[in-house]
Amino acid sequence: MQEFFHLYGYRFNWLNTLDLTIVIILVIQLYRLLKGSLAFNIFVGLLMIYLVYFLVERLRMPILTTILQSFINVGLIAIIIIFQPEIRKFLLVLGKKAPLSKDSFFTKLFLPDKFKSYKEEENIINEVITAVGRMAGSRTGALIVVANTYRVKFDTASSILLDSNINAKLLESIFAKASPLHDGALIIVGNKILAAKVILPVSENPDLPHRIGLRHRSAVGITEHSDNIALIVSEERGTISYAQDGKLVQDISLEELKVKMYEVLVDG
Known part of the structure; x- marks a missing residue:
């Protein structure tokens, strides 16, 4: 595993470890958000395409690399379009816990229940x-x-x-x-x-x-x-x-x- 990360120039220190931990947590939360929906199957398909791209790039297969690279270049736009409902749901959940929302720490601190x-x-x-x-x-x-x-x-x-x-x-x-x-x-x-x-x-x-x-x-x-x-x-x-x-x-x-x-x- 360490050889894999060193291969792509990823060195382990406390900051990089934190970076990797955050990414893992985000992936887990994304899995929970998409699990049980049709979007989950689409997400798995896109993930497989990215994995194949890294594989063919490593094996130095220029034609497939070029084709998959073109797909990946527009991948972000495609993801936004395909997962628009899921992104909206994520933002709704995030906004509900925003710093100034009614269930945030600051609101509860400055607006005690006795005033509600x-x-x-x-x-x-x-x-x-x-x-x-x-x-x-x-x-x-x-x-x-x-x-x-x-x-x-x-x-x-x-x-x-x-x-x-x-x-x-x-x-x-x-x-x-x-x-x-x-x-x-x-x-x-x-x-x-x-x-x-x-x-x-x-x-x-x-x-x-x-x-x-x-x-x-x-x-x-x-x-x-x-x-x-x-x-x-x-x-x-x-x-x-x-x-x-x-x-x-x-x-x-x-x-x-x-x-x-x-x-x-x-x-x-």
């Missing part, structure tokens, strides 16, 4: 939990996206803008089977119901259970590239699930959902 009020968030949670519980009891299918920090981008042409207060009875009436708004998702931003009948991107994650329906796949899809949580009520079984960070958690209780919503809206 979560009455509005508690009201939102109670109204949503009440509606979800009733819809689960009546097996009324529902998909609710709660945006905490960032606004959700969606197709306004096919959706209905509401900008109304959050109320359990209103949520139930929107998803009632006779309602013209029951298809699609409902978007909550801040303390308002922003829109209903929203068409969301469907996740292409091959690791998702095959038996889940379009609501669950849409919930996972909207959370793969945004800082949101999506709540799902199954029309067939009356069960409750949620999606966050591209992960689906199924068959949870109302109390578990309430704890999760507190983590998202209050604890941040």
